[in-house]
Amino acid sequence: MSPVGETTGGERELPSAEAARRRTFAIISHPDAGKTTLTEKFLLYAGAVAEAGAVKARGNRRRATSDWMAMEQERGISVTSTVLQFSYRDHVVNLLDTPGHRDFSEDTYRVLAAADAAIMVLDVAKGVEAQTLKLFEVCRARSMPVLTFLNKCDRPGKDPLALLDEIEDQIGLRPTPVTWPVGVLGDFRGVVDRRSGEMVRFSRTAHGARVAVEERLDAAQAAREEGDAWAQAVEEVGLLDAVGADFEEKSFLAGETSPVFVGSALTNFGVRHLLDAVVDHAPAPGPRPDAEGRERGLDAAFSGFVFKIQSNMDPAHRDHLAFVRVCSGRFERGMTVSHEPSGRPFTTKYATSVFGAERDTIDVAYPGDVVGLVNASDLRIGDTLYAEGPVRFPPIPSFAPELFAQARPSDTGRHKQFRRGLEQLEQEGVVQVLYDPDGDRSPVLAAVGRMQFEVFSYRLAHEFGASVELSPTPHTLARRTDEATAAELRRTGSRVRILVRRDGALLALFESPYWLARLQSDHPDWCLEPVLEEMAGSSS
Ligand code: G4P
Numbered sequence: 001m002s003p004v005g006e007t008t009g010g011e012r013e014l015p016s017a018e019a020a021r022r023r024t025f026a027i028i029s030h031p032d033a034g035k036t037t038l039t040e041k042f043l044l045y046a047g048a049v050a051e052a053g054a055v056k057a058r059g060n061r062r063r064a065t066s067d068w069m070a071m072e073q074e075r076g077i078s079v080t081s082t083v084l085q086f087s088y089r090d091h092v093v094n095l096l097d098t099p100g101h102r103d104f105s106e107d108t109y110r111v112l113a114a115a116d117a118a119i120m121v122l123d124v125a126k127g128v129e130a131q132t133l134k135l136f137e138v139c140r141a142r143s144m145p146v147l148t149f150l151n152k153c154d155r156p157g158k159d160p161l162a163l164l165d166e167i168e169d170q171i172g173l174r175p176t177p178v179t180w181p182v183g184v185l186g187d188f189r190g191v192v193d194r195r196s197g198e199m200v201r202f203s204r205t206a207h208g209a210r211v212a213v214e215e216r217l218d219a220a221q222a223a224r225e226e227g228d229a230w231a232q233a234v235e236e237v238g239l240l241d242a243v244g245a246d247f248e249e250k251s252f253l254a255g256e257t258s259p260v261f262v263g264s265a266l267t268n269f270g271v272r273h274l275l276d277a278v279v280d281h282a283p284a285p286g287p288r289p290d291a292e293g294r295e296r297g298l299d300a301a302f303s304g305f306v307f308k309i310q311s312n313m314d315p316a317h318r319d320h321l322a323f324v325r326v327c328s329g330r331f332e333r334g335m336t337v338s339h340e341p342s343g344r345p346f347t348t349k350y351a352t353s354v355f356g357a358e359r360d361t362i363d364v365a366y367p368g369d370v371v372g373l374v375n376a377s378d379l380r381i382g383d384t385l386y387a388e389g390p391v392r393f394p395p396i397p398s399f400a401p402e403l404f405a406q407a408r409p410s411d412t413g414r415h416k417q418f419r420r421g422l423e424q425l426e427q428e429g430v431v432q433v434l435y436d437p438d439g440d441r442s443p444v445l446a447a448v449g450r451m452q453f454e455v456f457s458y459r460l461a462h463e464f465g466a467s468v469e470l471s472p473t474p475h476t477l478a479r480r481t482d483e484a485t486a487a488e489l490r491r492t493g494s495r496v497r498i499l500v501r502r503d504g505a506l507l508a509l510f511e512s513p514y515w516l517a518r519l520q521s522d523h524p525d526w527c528l529e530p531v532l533e534e535m536a537g538s539s540s
Pocket of ligand 1: 029030031032033034035036037038151152153154155263264265266267
């Protein structure tokens with residue numbers, strides 16, 4: 001995907017003017033709800049691909065060039081994430097991909113830290129699924145505006161009104177439908193656009209490879225031509241009107257209500273309405289608060305933060321790629337910026353777009369854009385880069401780990417490789433690494449999902465030539481603690497383990513929530529803070 005340049009005419013716009021025409025968002029969904037299909041259809045509607053099918057083709061090529069991604073192929077999962085940039089209606093759209101599997105929700109959290117809005121895709125036959133909920137929690141923690149797409153309306157599914165209740169009850173987000181289906185699911189004819197009262201009737205194209213043909217029908221014509229299907233849609237829309245489920249910009253931007261669009265990514269029905277809504281309603285990048293809560297204006301000198309690190313994507317070039325979200329100013333390739341926290345200068349000669357292993361040079365970027373910096377081995381997740389006046393953006397906090405395993409090299413002769421891999425994979429956030437300050441010197445890996453351990457072992461073996469023996473520990477939850485409480489906890493016996501994170505934080509690991517609850521009720525003065533609170537508290 002070649003990067004989209006500046007406004008036409010070659011004139012240099014103010015960064016705030018460039019930011020105003022940008023939309024940076026992510027799609028969240030349970031696996032199989034249709035995220036990949038929808039992404040591809042966005043590209044089709046934006047004219048970035050002539051025919052749907054290109055993303056899959058790229059996907060295959062991408063996999064073929066990376067041994068790491070061979071694991072994705074073997075397991076049929078998406079571990080990596082990428083960024084697509086395309087232009088649509090004189091806007092620049094940045095679509096940040098998130099890994100679908102729940103075990104990588106920590107990675108998703110980091111990607112969402114770089115997005116300004118999200119689209120939640122639900123399969124109408126399945127409704128709200130486990131992963132949708134988990135990912136939505138991340139959006140809620142950031143008060144992020146969320147648009148909802150009810151996908152697969154071409155197939156039989158749940159009653160759409162019941163789905164709205166499900167969204168409200170399970171997610172706690174008030175749905176406000178903008179479009180509504182005409183025709184029962186399975187015989188999906190088109191949508192009512194509640195803004196105009198018109199029906200938009202769609203016709204399929206072969207394999208959904210090209211945009212769907214759209215006809216606009218006024219109410220009288222729709223009643224004549226669509227009969228019962230139209231009558232039912234009108235009745236349902238009447239119910240929505242009666243409860244006042246109308247789109248409202250302010251509560252949408254506050255993350256309290258969600259505009260709902262219906263359609264089918266497979267047949268392209270309703271895709272245009274959704275993409276238009278991203279441009280019309282999703283927020284443009286705004287000034288971001290720094291770690292002290294001061295806003296860095298969009299027209300201030302360049303600044304951005306690292307939200308993701310990926311290494312060794314291309315085995316031929318053992319490289320290290322940092323994904324940087326631009327927050328202010330104009331980024332120009334080759335400029336020298338400062339690195340926070342080290343304060344050292346950092347040159348940006350090798351700046352690229354970040355669509356999987358495919359790289360195109362990026363020359364300029366503006367707030368909302370994502371720049372990939374190659375061979376950025378000194379950069380860590382959460383670091384800031386800036387030009388001129390110094391700034392530090394808030395850290396991207398870690399998820400509370402729920403799984404723990406003691407890690408030892410299987411071959412002690414390869415200890416050096418083991419150390420190097422451990423350090424690298426921790427830096428990328430593949431797993432968290434904890435150490436016992438007093439006892440066993442071998443590290444304890446901490447993760448949110450089991451598959452993170454698998455990725456760790458696989459990459460350690462394939463990229464660093466060191467195999468690892470992982471012994472799960474019986475712990476299931478962690479709390480932040482301090483020295484005084486840690487000393488008390490050590491006295492309580494072996495059911496609690498005290499470990500140290502690289503940033504010096506002390507974590508107490510517990511085997512069961514009951515034991516923790518008992519200690520908390522017996523010793524209310526002890527410091528045992530949920531790690532998740534930290535996540536919500538420091539979101540920007
Ligand atoms: P994901 O990225 O969220 O995991 O989902 P993906 O787009 O890969 O879609 C999962 C499956 O659902 C795919 O079928 C896809 O074709 C199908 N799908 C997506 N959107 C729609 C829709 O609007 N209607 C219908 N009927 N199906 C849809 P598959 O059989 O697993 O893959 P494929 O062989 O079609 O590629």
